[in-house]
Amino acid sequence: MGRIIVEVMPKPEILDPQGKAVGSALPRLGITGFQAVRQGKCFHLSVEGPVTGELLAEARKAAEEVLSNPIIEDVVRVEAIDEADARYAGGAR
């Protein structure tokens, strides 16, 4: 069982009201030090067996055609998740 991560963010020229709201909430909650916040989406795609180049290509296609809206969003990252990475161990199976 492998997994592929797809990261989708609003394009830089697009206003991001969710990110803006988070960004202005942080200082009110005592968390300073951040100038701006942008909010996007992550997808974890599970595949049977190991992640192959073919599956990555298919994930890239899914990212461009289904998981993102190319008018307002950029696909930032499509890559295999390293299952040995403890951070991902519980996160999204």
Place this chain on the structure above:
Amino acid sequence: MGRIIVEVMPKPEILDPQGKAVGSALPRLGITGFQAVRQGKCFHLSVEGPVTGELLAEARKAAEEVLSNPIIEDVVRVEAIDEADARYAGGAR
């Protein structure tokens, strides 16, 4: 100007209707090969100057306390974005 990425995913034991909807839409659109999809959130936090350990600690605090709901979500990743990474160049400034 540095940026920190925070990735938040629904806990494994939590149903993820958005991810489920995407997962069942893909085969209908001719994209097979994926067993399951989980959908989460990404945040890009901009900081003035380079990303320091202190800022990463503050981002981790923001991630745990503000950016995620610990009852249903896990913070999967908090790390500095490599600004030399072309994928992040346009994505989320």
